[in-house]
Amino acid sequence: MLVVTEREQLPVAQAREGSVEAWKSLFRRYRLPLYVYVVELMRDEQTSLDIVQETFINAFQNIAALRDNEKLGAWLFGIAHQKCIQQWRRRDRDAQLRDELGQQPVVDVDGPVEILVREEQEAEFMRGMGKLPIPQRSALLLHFVEGFSLDEIARITNTPIGTIKSRLYYGKRALRELLEDASE
């Protein structure tokens, strides 16, 4: 199970007041998860580093816009997600994949099912993640990396919650099939 879903005591209030130490602490907490999310979507190291940097600068400048201190993680990932979309638009490539972000069939499922991966399957897991369509990959990454709820993922990606359920369901099923094939 994901440990990150437990409540964390993050110095968000101090960061609001401009404490550099507080920001450093938040940066330490979120730099790698944000990078993992972005680099798995963008598939380009330098672009991903730039996006993470821009995300934090944007957060510094607009922290007053954050309504709920406990939603900082979702807020940061939302900024990063928007920056990824901007980057795709700027490049004007992968238009089809980009459009898929808003066009997925809505399928209701009971809820996300956890996946555990054996050590020898790690490479297959990473390869499988890379093969998934970007919308499914985005939803799965947000679920895996930070353990965001369906509602939070829907808000971060600005997508209906039913669509997120569908993406998680199909993404996990594809991954599981891939891992099963690899283990046979």
Added chain:
Amino acid sequence: MKTPREILLNHHRNADPKLVAMWNRVAPHATAPRRIPMAVFHLLWRELVWPCRRIWAGLACAWALIIVVNATSYEPAPQVAGKAEPPSREEMRALVEQRQLLAQMMGSPPPIDARQSNAPGPRSECNEEASAA
């Protein structure tokens, strides 16, 4: 067995030194003065406006209604003072007569006509006063 989170984070762990070095580039933005007007605006919006948005909306509607009603029922006031002409000689005379009549009725001496009192007397009277002195 590992969770997907562990696998994903471990897979990209080698980028961490670059991310650590990134702090030197983003830290100046953390210490830079905030865009205070926006921050204050957001704060006011969040603390003052948003919690009682229905009340504010109601007040705004009420004021809009007042302004509309005021604008539709507006009639320019007649500017009497500006357009008034100076009283004619006959009117002034009638006014003085009224005052004199009123003074007689009250039993006090009639008021002196201002124009009469301020007007200089004949030159011959001035000469007589001077010779007497």
